[in-house]
Amino acid sequence: MKLIRHGAAGAEKPGLVDAAGRHRDLSAHIDDLSGTVLAKASLAKLAAIDPESLPLVPEGTRLGAPVAGTRNFIAVGMNYADHAAETGGTVPREPLLFSKAPNCIVGPNDDILIPPGATKLDWEVELAIVIGETAWQVEEANAFDHVAGFVLCNDVSERAFQMEGTGQWLKGKSAPTFGPLGPWLVTPNEIADVQALAMELDLNGAPRQRGNTATMVFGVRTLVSYVSRFVRLDPGDVITTGTPPGVGMGRKPPEFLAAGDVLRLTVEGLGEQRQRVATY
Numbered sequence: 001m002k003l004i005r006h007g008a009a010g011a012e013k014p015g016l017v018d019a020a021g022r023h024r025d026l027s028a029h030i031d032d033l034s035g036t037v038l039a040k041a042s043l044a045k046l047a048a049i050d051p052e053s054l055p056l057v058p059e060g061t062r063l064g065a066p067v068a069g070t071r072n073f074i075a076v077g078m079n080y081a082d083h084a085a086e087t088g089g090t091v092p093r094e095p096l097l098f099s100k101a102p103n104c105i106v107g108p109n110d111d112i113l114i115p116p117g118a119t120k121l122d123w124e125v126e127l128a129i130v131i132g133e134t135a136w137q138v139e140e141a142n143a144f145d146h147v148a149g150f151v152l153c154n155d156v157s158e159r160a161f162q163m164e165g166t167g168q169w170l171k172g173k174s175a176p177t178f179g180p181l182g183p184w185l186v187t188p189n190e191i192a193d194v195q196a197l198a199m200e201l202d203l204n205g206a207p208r209q210r211g212n213t214a215t216m217v218f219g220v221r222t223l224v225s226y227v228s229r230f231v232r233l234d235p236g237d238v239i240t241t242g243t244p245p246g247v248g249m250g251r252k253p254p255e256f257l258a259a260g261d262v263l264r265l266t267v268e269g270l271g272e273q274r275q276r277v278a279t280y
Contacts, residue, residue: 003015005033006025006057006062006064014033018052022056025054026046033068038067039132039148063109069236072099072233073101076097077169078090079216082215083244086245086246086247100155104174104179106179108271108272112275112276114278119256121258122249123203123208123247123263124209124243124247125211126240127240129147129240130237131239132148133145135233141221150186150270152184152267152270152272153240154180154265156177157173159248159249161175176280183273197269198266198268202263202265208248209243211246258277259279260277262277263277
């Protein structure tokens with residue numbers, strides 16, 4: 001399934017995408033895409049519903065992030081060797097983890113707002129994992145038992161906040177609108193090989209990032225297992241798994257976002273995002 005949340009910010013309703021690409025409303029069956037709704041048994045019940053029996057969502061309705069109730073928004077740094085090289089970093093011997101504030105999550109096409117004092121706003125196209133079953137001390141072999149699905153993520157970053165001064169990554173990753181997710185939460189059965197997905201990001205129509213999840217240093221199974229050694233992951237939690245090369249800080253000279261810029265992002269099978277950059 002491809003699951004969505006549709007409607008005004010803060011008042012989203014659950015839905016799905018039918019075989020013809022039309023958005024259907026699920027709010028007669030579930031309250032939201034959060035908590036136990038994301039468990040395998042619940043998702044199986046949703047998959048058994050005939051999409052034709054569901055009301056159509058009016059065309060043009062805003063899409064929100066396709067998961068609600070996220071309490072842990074965990075990110076992985078330097079998880080593509082070529083990205084690490086372009087930013088002057090080295091590939092870590094084990095996953096490098098940091099947090100993004102969960103309240104930075106927005107819809108896939110919402111504006112990215114430049115926070116006050118920002119000077120080095122950057123982009124990162126990423127594959128993200130949505131947890132469906134509580135994960136604590138999970139073995140790699142069982143990692144997918146705890147995954148509800150996958151989403152496209154833009155790990156928006158303010159590099160001066162992240163790297164300069166005290167150099168704390170949390171500061172550069174967590175401002176409002178710094179976590180666009182969606183358009184869809186795609187269940188694992190829809191993805192033939194999550195470690196073979198093409199990734200793209202364009203800035204104002206010009207290519208910036210081109211990559212593939214095949215070149216991740218630490219794959220999805222490893223990351224779910226590794227994070228669960230230190231953090232109990234609950235349904236709705238998100239792990240965003242790192243970015244391929246082509247970020248603004250890695251260009252020569254560096255290139256950063258400005259008001260009026262437009263980003264287009266895709267991950268194969270997970271849909272497309274489009275964001276306009278605006279002042280806060």
